[in-house]
Every structure is written in structure tokens, then in C-alpha cells.
Amino acid sequence: xRRLAPLVLAAIALALTSCAKKPDVTQITxxxxxxxxxxxxxxxxxxxxxxxxxxxxxxQFQRENPDIRLKVNIAAWPGYDQLSAQFAAGDxxxxxxxxxxxxxxxxxxxxxxxMGPGLRSVxxxxxxxxxxxxxGVTKNGQVxxxxxxNWAPLWHVNMNQFRQAGLVxxxxxxxxxxxxxxxxxxxxxxxxxxxxxLVQAMANETASYSRNLYTWLMTQDAVFFPDPKHIKLTTxxxxxIVALFKxxxxxxxxTRDQDYPAATSGFMNGDGGVYLVGTWMIGAFEAESHTxxxxxxxxxxxxxxxxLFGTRDAAFVDGHAWVMPHRERTAEQRAAVxxxxxxxxxxxxxxxxxxxxxxxxxxxDSPRFKALPHRQAIAPLASMGQTLPPRVxxxxxxxxxxxxxxxxxxxxxxxxxxxxxxxxRRVNDLLFHLL
Amino acid sequence: xxxxxxxxGRNPWINRLGWAALVLAAGVMVLPLLWTVGxxxxxxxxxLRDTASVFRGPYTLENYGSILxxxxxxxxxxxxxxxxxxxxxxxxxxxxxxxxxxxxxxxxGRRWLFALVLFGLAVPEQSVIITRHQLFSALHLHxxxxxxILPGLAAPFGVFLMTQYFKAIPVELDxxxxxxxxxxxxxxxxxxxxxxxxxxxxxxxxxxxxxxxDYWWPLISATRSEMFTLTVxxxxxxxxxxxxxxxxxxxAQAVFASAPILVVYVFFQKYIVRAVSGAAVR
Numbered sequence: 001x002r003r004l005a006p007l008v009l010a011a012i013a014l015a016l017t018s019c020a021k022k023p024d025v026t027q028i029t030x031x032x033x034x035x036x037x038x039x040x041x042x043x044x045x046x047x048x049x050x051x052x053x054x055x056x057x058x059x060q061f062q063r064e065n066p067d068i069r070l071k072v073n074i075a076a077w078p079g080y081d082q083l084s085a086q087f088a089a090g091d092x093x094x095x096x097x098x099x100x101x102x103x104x105x106x107x108x109x110x111x112x113x114x115m116g117p118g119l120r121s122v123x124x125x126x127x128x129x130x131x132x133x134x135x136g137v138t139k140n141g142q143v144x145x146x147x148x149x150n151w152a153p154l155w156h157v158n159m160n161q162f163r164q165a166g167l168v169x170x171x172x173x174x175x176x177x178x179x180x181x182x183x184x185x186x187x188x189x190x191x192x193x194x195x196x197x198l199v200q201a202m203a204n205e206t207a208s209y210s211r212n213l214y215t216w217l218m219t220q221d222a223v224f225f226p227d228p229k230h231i232k233l234t235t236x237x238x239x240x241i242v243a244l245f246k247x248x249x250x251x252x253x254x255t256r257d258q259d260y261p262a263a264t265s266g267f268m269n270g271d272g273g274v275y276l277v278g279t280w281m282i283g284a285f286e287a288e289s290h291t292x293x294x295x296x297x298x299x300x301x302x303x304x305x306x307x308l309f310g311t312r313d314a315a316f317v318d319g320h321a322w323v324m325p326h327r328e329r330t331a332e333q334r335a336a337v338x339x340x341x342x343x344x345x346x347x348x349x350x351x352x353x354x355x356x357x358x359x360x361x362x363x364x365d366s367p368r369f370k371a372l373p374h375r376q377a378i379a380p381l382a383s384m385g386q387t388l389p390p391r392v393x394x395x396x397x398x399x400x401x402x403x404x405x406x407x408x409x410x411x412x413x414x415x416x417x418x419x420x421x422x423x424x425r426r427v428n429d430l431l432f433h434l435l
Numbered sequence: 436x437x438x439x440x441x442x443x444g445r446n447p448w449i450n451r452l453g454w455a456a457l458v459l460a461a462g463v464m465v466l467p468l469l470w471t472v473g474x475x476x477x478x479x480x481x482x483l484r485d486t487a488s489v490f491r492g493p494y495t496l497e498n499y500g501s502i503l504x505x506x507x508x509x510x511x512x513x514x515x516x517x518x519x520x521x522x523x524x525x526x527x528x529x530x531x532x533x534x535x536x537x538x539x540x541x542x543x544g545r546r547w548l549f550a551l552v553l554f555g556l557a558v559p560e561q562s563v564i565i566t567r568h569q570l571f572s573a574l575h576l577h578x579x580x581x582x583x584i585l586p587g588l589a590a591p592f593g594v595f596l597m598t599q600y601f602k603a604i605p606v607e608l609d610x611x612x613x614x615x616x617x618x619x620x621x622x623x624x625x626x627x628x629x630x631x632x633x634x635x636x637x638x639x640x641x642x643x644x645x646x647x648x649d650y651w652w653p654l655i656s657a658t659r660s661e662m663f664t665l666t667v668x669x670x671x672x673x674x675x676x677x678x679x680x681x682x683x684x685x686x687a688q689a690v691f692a693s694a695p696i697l698v699v700y701v702f703f704q705k706y707i708v709r710a711v712s713g714a715a716v717r
Contacts, residue, residue, distance in 0.1 A: 035674035035681070036505055051674045073660050076670035085655035088565075089572040261486075261679040268484050284483060284680065294484075 024067065026332040030058065030340070031073040031083070031093035048283045048353045057350060061343045068336045078102075078396075083325075087111050092325035094337050098145065100136030100319045100387055101395035104228075107144050108393055113324045115341070116143035118334070122342040132385030133359035136319050139390045145321035146341045148348075149356030152317040152381050153211045153305065156267065156275040156285055160299035165192035165273070175306040179244045182308055186253040189273050198254035199272035201263040202410075206403025208276055209245075209410075211316050212305075213402060216241045218386050220310030228391035229431045231398070233424040234417065240309060242420065245410045270295030279378065282355035286373045302374045304381055317385030319359070357382055393434055401426045475499070475686035482682040498687035502672075507660060508691075511668035514657075516695070517580065518664060519646040522587035526642045527635055530590055534597025534631075535623055539609065549598070555591030560651070568655060578662045583653055587646050593638050600634040601627065636706040640699070647696055665692050 037051040062070050073093055075082045080102065086092045087106075098106070106112045116126055126134055126143045133147035157173045165188055167174045176182035186197035201208055217224050222237040248254040255263060255272055267275035268288055275281075282302055289300035304315050322341060329337075344351075345360065349369060352358040357378065363369050364382045388395055402423050409419035474482060476494040502508055536542075537549050567586060568577075576582035604627060612622045653664040663671065669688040677685045700707060 035677070036672035037501070037674065049674065049680075073658070074671045076654070076667070076673065081654055082658050085568060085577075086658045088568055089577045089658070091577065091658065260676070261682070264679050265484055265486065280676070288484075 025069050026067065026330070026336045027069040027071055028095065028329075028333050028336045028340070029071045029073060029093040031075055031079065031086075031096040032058075033075055033077045033079045033097050035077075036074050048355075050280070050354045053350055053354060057344065057347050061340060064343075065336075065339065068339065070340070087325065090327075092327050094327070094329060094333060095322050095324055095340060097148070098321055098323045099396075100145075100147070100150075100321050103137065103144050103321065103323060104139055104391055104393050104395070106323070106325075107139050108391070111326055112144055113326055114142040114144055115146060115324055118324075118338045119143065119146060119341060119345075122338045124342055124345045128361060129359050130357070130361050130364055130382035130385075132317050132357070132382050132387070133319060135390070136317070136387045137321050145323035146345060147359035148320045148322055148344065149351055149354070149359060150317045150319035150382065150385055151279040151356045152315050152378075152385055153208065153215070153276055153278050154282075154378060155303050155305060156277060156281065157301040157303065158267070158270065158273050158275075158296060158299060159301050160295065160297070161189070161193050161195060161270065161273045163299070165189040167273075173301055173303065175303065176308060177306065179240065179308050182244070182306075183247060183251075183253070186248060187251070190253060193273070195270070196253050196255050196272045197274060198248060199258075199263050199267045199275040200254050201258055201260040201277070202255075202407065203257050203259045203262075205260055206400045206407070209403040209406035210399040212245070212276065213238065213241055213406060214316035214388070215305050215314065216309050218314035218316060219307045219312050221312050222310075225389045225392055228389060228393070229428075229434070231424055231427045231431070233402070233420045233427075235420075237309070238420050239416055242406060242409050242416045244308070245406070246412070246416065249410050250412075268294070268296065279355045279357060282374055282378075283353075301377070303377050304384070313380070313384045315381055315385050317357075317381060317387060319356070319387075357385070392431075394430060397430055398427050401430065471686050471689055474683055475690050477683045479681050479683045483680055486682070498683045499691065501684055502669075502687055502691050505672065507663075507668065508665075510661060511663050511665045512695075514580075514583075514663065515647055515665040518583045518587075518653075519643050521580070521584045522646040523639050523643045525584065525588045526590045526593050527639055529588060530593030530597045530638060531628065531631065531635070533594045534599075534601050535627065537594070537598040538601030539606075552591050552594050555589070556595065564651070564655075571656060577656050578659045580662075582656050583662070583664065586652055587642070587649070590638075590642065593642065596634055596638055597631065600631050604630055633706070633709065636703065637709065640703050640707055643699060644696060 032054060034054050035051040037049070037055060058070060058072055062068070078099065079097065083092065083096060083098075092111075098112075103112070119126060124146065126138075129137075129147055130150070132150045134143075136150065137143055137145040137147045155175070159168060159173060162168050162173050165185075167185060167189060174185070176185050189195070189197040214224075217237055220237045222235060224232050224235070224238070226232055245254075249256065255266060258266060263275065264277065264281065264284075266272065267277075268285070285296060285300050285302070288294050288296040289298060291297060307313060322344060324337060348358045348360045348363045349366065352363060352369060352375070353372065358364055358369060361382070364379055370376050370379070392398070405414070405419040405423035405426070408414040408422075409416045414422070470489070473489040474486065475498055476496070477489055478495055478497065481488045533552070537545065537552075571577055571582050571585075576585070608626055608630075609622050612626045613619075617625070648666065649664070650666045650670070653667045654670075657663050657667060660668075660671070669692050672688065673685060674681045
């Protein structure tokens with residue numbers, strides 16, 4: 001037994017030494033939305049889907065960087081309940097997806113780190129971002145995240161019905177250039193096809209109302225946020241936008257009472273000429289246009305919102321970004337995070353297959369991006385796209401309030417001016433009570 | 436008219452009308468479930484075009500396959516099972532002991548303490564969630580099993596239910612047992628506790644169902660994938676705009692998450708019906 005003792009001690013010492021040995025793999029936690037699925041490849045549900053592409057990208061990064069271990073946390077959309085809880089518990093991830101419109105909520109409370117210098121150190125120059133992307137992640141002159149995409153509401157057009165209504169010229173849809181022209185074309189469309197001109201998700205939906213308003217306020221150069229704590233909606237510019245939608249509703253020139261899934265399948269089944277929905281549906285509608293016998297077969301186009309009011313080309317955009325929460329991390333972990341951001345920036349094109357706009361100007365200008373279906377038509381959004389002013393907080397809540405009041409005005413439950421005044425009061429009340 | 440109906444003086448047409456109403460009500464109740472199962476058997480692409488395609492083939496199990504391909508789903512299932520069973524066991528033990536104490540023991544401040552417990556019924560979870568989250572954070576209990584189980588153990592309803600049940604049992608039973616030389620522990624364990632089994636079953640079922648279906652607390656306490664419960668896990672698996680582009684998968688998740696609860700229902704149907712009708716509380 002006495003002879004064995006030194007051997008046992010040596011074994012224990014060896015075990016302890018090996019336990020204490022520094023691991024040569026750096027672990028970082030990446031938290032994202034977009035769901036859980038197999039990566040793009042054989043058997044994938046949708047090779048151009050958000051979920052499949054991001055899964056594939058992170059898997060590829062893991063394969064190419066064996067010295068980094070990615071711990072991927074998938075949060076339920078939009079992920080902010082969980083993220084806020086993680087901050088409260090002092091355990092946020094190292095890198096997390098965040099809507100550009102939500103960055104100010106976290107940045108204003110000092111919860112995320114500025115990323116400009118770190119991005120530059122790995123060769124990702126914010127000057128290379130598109131204007132819309134750069135503005136989306138820049139607050140107080142600093143870059144707070146890696147922009148991953150921009151998205152915007154678009155006019156998805158059923159060209160077969162447009163052709164039937166005589167609204168196609170040289171293979172392109174004839175789009176209105178004013179509110180009056182829109183009404184005239186919508187009436188012409190309805191007379192020719194018997195269908196409403198617009199397909200809209202108007203039930204259980206607030207975002208699309210707000211995005212319509214933002215876009216056409218921007219084209220009129222209206223200053224609706226005179227400062228980040230106040231909104232101004234009791235204006236002629238806002239009134240004329242809401243009045244247009246009310247007329248479309250009253251004259252049955254738009255679908256009614258449909259929620260988002262109903263409006264989407266309605267457009268696919270030929271319920272109307274123009275569907276107001278975002279970049280993310282391009283793939284699904286494009287697939288329909290290649291399916292013989294379907295209402296969109298060989299007859300689908302998509303364009304940015306036409307300028308109906310004002311003199312400026314502008315469009316409201318938002319986007320997804322990767323931000324870096326404040327937390328203790330080693331130099332190796334920090335380096336690993338930035339190596340991942342460089343990888344994601346380098347694969348901007350891959351992500352743009354989802355339908356979202358790339359955030360690197362070089363990708364927008366590249367032939368392979370332009371070769372993707374309809375991307376040439378929506379590429380101008382990268383320069384004319386505009387987020388809300390960078391320091392405006394609680395943009396999700398503001399969107400809900402405005403959408404709620406606009407719905408009341410458009411469906412006739414409130415006079416337009418009352419609804420706009422109520423929206424203004426409620427938003428200002430919300431912003432006043434921010435800590 | 437049957438002899439039984441004649442003897443009871445009942446009109447058979449009223450009986451038939453009653454049955455018809457019940458069948459109709461059952462149909463209304465079961466339709467959403469059938470709709471959910473039907474949608475789960477269709478491909479997402481077909482449902483994106485037209486949800487009415489649920490009434491015609493082809494049907495597929497690919498949505499269920501997608502769920503099962505993710506190994507984590509079994510971990511989430513195990514987490515949910517562990518959390519629900521531990522919470523249920525804990526609530527039964529604590530509520531029985533507290534109920535016995537309030538019903539049978541005389542101690543200073545008993546009424547005030549019971550009133551305080553009842554006050555807990557009126558406090559919504561939302562009002563304490565931030566404080567609780569901070570407390571668990573300070574104790575480093577987030578992303579742990581105790582962190583998921585402990586909040587569920589504070590069950591004022593369980594204490595109330597068991598107190599009322601113990602009160603309804605005649606005290607003479609305790610006295611007779613004590614005359615036979617039983618200690619207070621033996622009276623509780625061997626005489627009274629077996630008599631409370633219907634109430635225990637009721638409380639156990641309600642607690643298990645509530646714990647299994649809980650979403651909010653696990654969402655903010657279990658933020659690491661390996662600690663997700665099934666409800667949080669399946670929600671995290673949904674693609675954005677799942678209700679449009681991934682409806683079949685979404686419904687398959689709903690069926691998958693509900694299946695264990697249906698099993699519980701099948702086995703404990705008698706007690707659940709009793710519990711809902713209030714028959715368990717005498």
C-alpha cells in the first residue's frame with residue numbers, strides 16, 4: 001500500500017494538471033432568431049430561407065474555425081424578452097441579432113458595446129456599408145453593430161391582373177405618381193378585373209399601417225420626429241396619407257379584414273393586384289410565378305413604393321444587425337466574436353438570397369446580386385432607404401400605437417384628425433415616461 | 436318511451452335534445468383540435484397557398500420529422516417532464532403539510548397566516564416577476580432546474596384546497612386514532628392523508644398541467660438552449676412569420692407539445708372531471 005501511495009498521488013497530480021490546463025478552444029455564445037431547421041442543402045425546407053441560410057453560415061464558420069466553439073442559442077422571435085432577462089441576470093450572449101429599430105433601446109442604457117473599432121480591426125470598414133445599413137447601426141456617431149440586412153415594405157405586383165387592367169407598358173407595371181392617379185388606376189383595375197387593387201393585411205396588424213405612413217412622410221420630407229422624445233402627426237402630410245387609405249377602403253379598392261396569413265395566401269390566389277408586404281416574401285412569390293396554372297404564373301413583379309406624395313425618393317427601412325452585449329469576456333473571446341462578424345460580413349451575398357437587401361455596397365453593385373430575381377428593381381432602397389431617427393426609442397411600441405390609430409381612422413371608427421391626434425398624444429406619453 | 440323514462444316521468448324527446456346539444460358542443464370543442472392535427476399533416480408550401488387544402492390530400496409526416504430531427508427536442512421534453520413532476524410532487528407535499536397545519540393545529544397567528552396565504556391567490560404573477568427574476572439572479576438560479584421548479588412550489592391555491600379538505604374530515608377520526616395510541620404524525624400519515632387522495636389527485640393534475648404549459652417564466656429564466664422546457668424550445672424553433680410560411684410545422688409543434696398532456700388526461704380523466712365539477716372538494 002505504501003508503495004502504491006506515490007503512484008496514486010502522481011496520478012491525482014497529473015489529473016489536476018490536465019484539468020487546470022487552459023483549453024485551446026474559445027467558446028462564444030451566439031444568440032439569434034430565424035428559427036430552427038436544417039441548413040441549406042439536400043432536403044432543406046427552403047434553401048433560400050432565413051433559417052436555412054443562417055444555420056448553414058454558422059455551421060460553415062464552425063467547420064472553418066476549429067479553435068472557436070460556437071454555442072448557438074436560438075430565441076423565439078423577436079427575442080427581446082429573453083435578451084432583456086439575460087441582461088438582468090448578467091448573462092447576455094456574446095453576439096446577438098437585433099433589429100436596427102431596437103438598437104437605441106439597448107444602446108441608450110449602455111447594454112451594448114460600440115463595434116466600429118473592432119470591426120475595422122478585422123477589415124470590416126463601416127464606410128463599405130450601404131447608406132441605409134450604416135444609418136441603421138449608427139447612433140451618436142458610433143457604430144453599434146454589424147448590419148446584416150435591410151428590409152422594407154414593397155409593392156408586390158400581380159402582372160397578369162395588371163395586364164388585364166391595361167396597366168402594363170413595355171413589360172413593366174404602370175405605377176401611380178400621385179394619390180389621385182393611384183385612385184384612378186385602382187378604379188380602372190377594379191372595373192377590369194372585378195378585384196380590389198390593393199391586398200393588405202389589416203386585421204391583427206399594426207406594422208404595415210405604420211410603415212406606409214413612415215414611407216410617405218419621408219417622401220414629403222416631413223419632420224415627424226422633431227426630437228427623439230416627440231412625434232408630430234397632426235400635420236397635413238400625415239392627414240393626406242391616411243385619407244388616401246380611407247378612400248381605398250371605403251371604395252373597396254383594397255381587401256378588408258384580412259390578417260397577414262390570409263392576405264398573403266389571398267395575393268397568391270389572385271385576390272388583388274398589389275400586395276404591400278416586405279422583402280422577405282420575394283422568394284415565395286417568385287416560386288409561384290414559376291408554377292404553371294397559378295395566378296402569379298409568369299406574372300410577378302416587385303418594386304419599391306411609388307412616390308405618391310412629395311418630391312423626394314425615400315422609403316422606410318429597418319433591418320437586422322449583430323450587436324455585442326456588454327459583458328466580461330477574454331481577449332480571445334473578443335477576437336473570436338470579431339472573427340465571426342468578419343465572416344458574416346463576407347457572406348453578405350449569401351444572406352441576401354433571403355430577399356433582404358445586402359448591407360455591403362460592393363454586394364449591391366455585384367453582378368451576382370443583380371442576377372438574383374428582382375434584386376435590380378429593389379436595389380435603390382439601399383440608398384434611398386431610411387430608418388427612423390437613430391435615437392428614437394421603443395420603435396416597436398410606437399409602431400403599434402400608430403398602427404392601432406390608423407386602423408381606427410381608415411375603417412371609420414374615428415375621424416382622421418382625431419386618430420392622428422390620439423396617436424401623437426399616446427406616442428409622446430410613451431416617450432415622456434422613458435427613464 | 437322506455438320503462439325507465441316512464442318511471443322517472445321523463446320525456447324522451449328532451450333526453451334526445453339534450454344528447455344532440457351535447458354532441459354539438461363536443462363537436463365545437465373538438466373541431467379546433469382536428470383542424471390543428473389536419474394542418475400539421477400538410478406541407479408548409481401547400482398551406483401558404485391555401486389552408487383549405489387540409490380537406491384534400493396528400494398528407495405528410497414531414498413536419499413531425501422536422502421536429503424529431505432536432506436532438507434537443509428530447510432534452511426539452513425531459514426538462515419539461517422533470518420540472519413538471521418535481522413541481523407537482525413539491526406542491527403536493529407542501530400543500531398537504533400546510534393544509535393539515537391550518538386545519539388541525541392551533542398556533543398563534545394561524546388565522547392571519549392563512550389570510551396571508553389566501554392573499555397570494557390575488558397577486559398576479561406579472562406583478563412579482565421582476566423581483567423574482569432579480570432574486571433568482573442574485574442566487575445564481577437561472578438556467579438551473581431549481582430555478583425552474585422553485586417558483587411553482589409557492590401554491591396558495593394548493594394550501595387553500597388542502598386546508599378545506601382536511602377541515603371537512605371529522606376531527607373524531609383523529610381523536611379515535613389518538614385514543615388507540617397513534618402519534619400526530621401517524622394520524623396525519625396513516626389516517627388523514629389517505630382520505631385526501633381525491634383532492635391530491637385534483638391538485639396534482641392542475642399543478643402538472645400548469646407547470647407543463649408554463650411559458651413565461653421558463654422563457655426568461657432558462658435562456659440557454661439546454662435548459663429550455665418544451666414550450667420555450669418549440670417556440671424558439673419557429674421561423675419568423677411561422678403562421679404564414681411555416682404553418683404545418685407550427686401545428687405539428689402544437690400537437691407534439693400537447694401529446695403528453697393528452698396522455699395525462701386519458702389516465703386521469705375521472706379526477707379531472709371531478710376536479711372541474713368541484714366534486715373533489717366536499
